[in-house]
Structure formats: structure tokens, C-alpha cells
Amino acid sequence: MPQYQQGYYQQGPPQQGYYQQQPQVVYVQQPQQRRDDGCCDGCCKSCCQVLCCLCCLEMLCGDCCGPDGTGGPVVVVAEKNSIAKALFEHISAGVGERHVFNSEYQFVKNYKCQLNNTTLFNKYIENNGLYNVNIDLTITAVAGHVTSFDIENAKTTYKWSQEKSDHLKLLTEAPIENKFSANDNDKHLGEKIAKNIYNLCRDADHLIICTDCDREGEYIGWEVFMSANFGYNFKKTLDCSVLNKPIGGSTKFNRGNTWRMKFSHLERNHMIDAVRNPGKLNENIINAVRCRSEIDLRSGTSFTRLLTNYYRNVSNIVENDGNSKGSFVVSYGPCQFPTLGFVVDRYDRIQAFSAEMYWSIFIQLDIFSTKLKWDRNRLFDRYVVAQIYENLYQRESEYVRIENLDSKSVLKFKPYPLTTVDLQKDCSKYFKISAKRSLNAAEYLYQQSFISYPRTETNKFAANFDFKKILDQLQENGKFKFISRTKLQPGSSNFSIPRSGQRDDGAHPPIHPIISMSDDKFNSLTHDQKQVYEYIVRRFLASCSKDAVGEQTSLTVRWGVNKNDPISLKNGELFHVSFLKVTHKNWLEYMPFCHWGATSKKVQDEIEANKELLSRMRVGDFLKMKETGMTEGKTAPPKPLTETELITLMDKNGIGTDATIADHIEKIKTRKYVVKDNKECLVPTNLGISLVHGFQDIGLDDSITKPFFRGDFESYLVDICDGKAHREVITHQVIQRYVKYYRKTSDNLTKLGAAYSRSRS
């Protein structure tokens, strides 16, 4: 335990100006006995809850606590620059000197400062205690993955021009290399980032991994760890088997001084808490990502080459679909194909549809213009309907008897807390913003700290979630003043705790606003950003509001009974109608673009005009009819798939992630498997149809173009994460399945060609 050092403490605040506009400072004249956690009881918010250090959280007041020495430098690495920056601003608020340096990669910066007397790292004492010390802190970032996998010797040994039997080796034996990431703007992106981390970490005692709290984030954390240890040699060092070897003496960073902080949004106190209470990298999760990457690469490359080489030789296909031969690729991907499958499945159902005629009967009463529907809805035999109609009319042409009339209170439940997929679907539905665009806007809002992490599957808030804090924050926002008027607050009559959905990704809360936004800031946003931010705020308010309440009036009448003939009472046909009047909009106030099938104003007025009459009516009374008639119609085919429906299907079937669903849809468009029709619906091309039908003929549709295989695979990955299965075993099993599929496809390629010819005829 560090010893208390007499004489260190000074009078007054350590840094003038730092305590401005803060609550009354409480100084302790005499240092007191330290507690077990190293605090002297009486100074800092971080340890004692006394206000003198409220403003900084990290720095001790200088009155009673002092440093035990200087710790070695600490390096924090985030998944993206914006998070590094946000964290730096949180931690270094009020620190005298702060420096920002460029890294070699243009989108990553290094943020440096010195923290004096900090308690922030008090829990990092397992190996090398940092306890009330002065720390050189550097925060930097990666930009997503540092490396990616590819086939080694793809241009020499494993060429496109090989025999199809040789492409099988891509599945089974081709070595996989770990390359530094590159993009169009920078071919050396990954290398620069690894080098930056390595250089910063040379003198560091502790490495803190601050990547996103999900499966890929864990793997990126591993890439950071390897960069810190090996720098640019990382590429050669990393074959991922290193994971299974003990990391110890030979590497600078190991389990003892490498930390994983977990956070789910960028709010200050939450992030500070995450730094204070770090965990460790989870090797199981890293292995699961490694497994997915390898299988996606091997299956993707082998099948893409097999298909591309075959289709190029099918007569006319290149010309017919407007491709140039050089760029014509028929790619297979374990997410692309099921996505295409959904589109073709709908197309097939439309093709198989044949319309049928149906007939029905309606009546209209004197007192309102809404027509009453026949209880039998419709029949597909004109003669039968005509007979029934005729009988009714002959028996009674003027009156119907009331069989049921009641009025009851009904609810429309408020929406669940917001997930990414719901955000994408709703923005598409209500504001015509595509999935890709709404995600981009949400990402910006997140990086600006206005909303929580935008990629989440969770639709329930934590039990201790502080709704009041956020509602208070929003109330300051000029743009959403309506909140102030209605005073939606815990304890107020219109507040109720949000509903809890069934999904929880364990990493992120539902999407919600974090802080308020000034009018100026709001006005500076793009159209998409405004819509998405406003939607997120409104949805949050709606989820904190109460269910909507309506009054539903239902009326059922019988036509074909005679007022003066009691024996006829069981005869005739039933007709019904119901009206809805919304009495308490509640959450609907916040989401005015949501409609609850309320009866039209015109009909409500008619009912209002006949209110007195209606209130007197009882079962058994008779009402006068104004009009009756027989109608005919045709059953309609299903409509082509909309993007919103496709997102729903992909989400439900686990195809892609929140962040990639929109990308897969784009991919099957660029491959010309599908096109959009004039109503923005997705329809398959001949090429797309031939792939799905061809694999059906080969007998692999369940595994290739349907989502089941990907779903199975996902559950294997969960087993790896949970430590119930080994990466090597799962990889081998799945690859063996693909080998079988490959052989079968390879032997039956002509079935794809036949399906293509068929689709054109």
C-alpha cells in the first residue's frame, strides 16, 4: 500500500481557473487516515464524494491526497479516431497542457497529456501498480480492422485460370495470409496504424484497448495488441496461432498489462467508469471472428471462381446482361446468396400466382356512410353469392336487426426501445431514407456524442437506466421545447418506464439521445441527420410515454330477418363495422407520423350527429338501410420485395450485421443479380434467377441460397465465444460441408446454364 507523504499537500486549488463555476470547494486542513483504497477520506469526488474535485474526477484536490510517484506512460487505443478524441476530451478536461499530433495515417491522431495525481488507474495494480500518480497518457485509434485475410500466392500458385478442381484447394489447403488493410485512398493504411501504435507503446507500461464492445471489436483489440508488441512485423507474426500460445516474457505486452475497457456510449461519466474498471481481452471471441473470416474467405473465393469461370462460358450471358467480359464476376458470398434468395423467392411466388375472381355483399345504413362488411367476407362462386343476395333482398329490403353493439376501451402499445434495424426500417418507411443513409447519419450523431452507439440489437433498457437525466437534458433543447410543455418526467402522470423487449446484445443499450442539441447545431445538420436525430429523440420520448388509448365501437347487424316474424330471427346474414376514436394519444403525440387506424373525421362527425340515437339503440332493435349491393373483385398477387421487407427478412434470419445488411443489398445490385423496378421494389435479373433456380436443381438451395446454413454457422460461432467449441474443429467441419457442396456444384454446372436459358424464355 502506498504511503501517505507528509508535507506534499498545498493550500488552495492546485490549478487556478480550473475550479471556476464549480460548487463550493471543501478543503481539508489536516490529512486524515487513508482508507484501504488509498483515499484519505475527505477530498475527492472520485474517492470520497466531497466536491472539491468534482470538476475533474481524476485529479486530487491537493489538500489531502498526493501522488505516490510517477507511473509509466499509458496508451489507450480506440476503434476510431472520434472515440479517441471524445475520451481524451473527457479525461483531459481541465488539464493544463494537451497536445494533438498527427499520425502517419490521415484519419488518426495521437492525443497526449499528463495527468497529475490521478486515481484513474488505481485498479491497474495487478501487475504494476498505478496509484495516485502522475501519468503520461496517450490516446490514439485504429480505423476499424488493421489487417484482413487473403489467399497467399493468389497470383502465382492459386490463379483464376486454374482448373475448377484446383479451385477446390482454396477451400482446403491454400495458405491464408494476414495482410495489412488498405483502401482506395491509402494502400498502407494498416501498416501505418500498426507502426503508430508500436511507436507510441515503446515506453508504455500499460496498454488499454478501447475498441467497440462487440465481437469484431474484440478482434480489433487483438490486432491492437499485436501491433503494440510487433509493430510492422505484426503481419508475419500473426498467423493467429499465436493466440493459442502463452504470451509472456517474450512480448512487451501480455495479459498482465493489457486492458480491455468496455463502454456502450460516449457519455463522460460512463467512459471514465469504463477506464477505471477494465477487463481483459477474450480469446474465445477473437477465435470466433478468426473462424468466420477464414470460412467466409475460403468459401467466397472458391465458389466465386467456379461460378465466374462457368458463367463466362455460357453463351450470350455477358452481352445479355450488359456486362463487359473483363469485369464480369459472379460472386458467391454466404450473405449475398441468401439475400438474393429472398428476392427470388418473392419473385417466384408472384410468378406462380394466378388471380381468382371473388364476390361479396355489402350494406349501408342511414346513419353513417361507412359500408358494413359481410361476415363471410367473400366467396369464390358468383352464383352462390347471387343466390344469397337475392334471398336476403326478397325477405327484407329495408331493415337490419342489431345483433351486437358495444363500446370498449382499447390500447395501442408504445414502441419498444430502438434497435438499429428498427431505425433503418422506420427511416425508410416514414422518411424515405435508405438503410445505408440512415446508418451514416446515425454514425455521425454518435461521433458527435448526441446519441448512444447506433449499432445495437438491444431493445430493453437496463434496470438502473437514468431516464430522468436524459429527459432533463432534452428539455434544454430549443428544438424540442414541446417536451418542456408536457413535462415528461419520471414521477409525472404521463411518464411510464419503457417496455422491455426480448433482445439484448449484451454490449450496447437501445439507441437513445445522450445530450441535448442546440438550435444552431441542429440547423447545421444535413437533412438525413436532422430526420434521424429527431426520430431518435421522438422515439425515446414515445418509449417513456404511455400507451395510446382509444374507444372502439363495434356494430354487428343481421340482414334478412323480418321485424314482424320472430321465427326468422336466426336467418339472414351478418354484417359488421367498427369505429375507433383515439381518446388519449400519449406516445402518438411524440410520433405523429405513426397512425392508429382511427375512423375518418367525416364518419366521426356522422356518428356524433347520431349520438343520441346510437346511445338508445339496443340489441334487437332495427336500423334502416340506405343501400345494399353485390361487389366483385380479383385476388392480387404478392408485391415485389421492398428494401424494408428485405431488411426485416435478413435481420430475422441472421444474414449480415446491423452495419452490413445495407452493404449486402448493394452488392447483389452491383453484381446485377437484382434491379429496382419503377416502384423502388427489388426484382431479380435472369442471372439472379438462374443462380437460385440452378442451385435448386443441383439440390443445394437449402444450403446456398437459403439462410439456414448461415444461421447454423452463427450458432457455432456463439459456441466458440462461450468456450463450448474449438475454432479448429468448427472450421474443419464447416469447410468439409463446403467441400461437398463444391464437388456437387462442379459436377452439375450445366444446370445453372439451363436455368439461365429457362429464365430468358
Next chain:
DNA sequence: GCAAGGTC
């Protein structure tokens, strides 16, 4: 020229 997953 091939995947899916990150991010810019």
C-alpha cells in the same frame, strides 16, 4: 477480378 467485417 473473389468474402464479410470494421471505418473514413
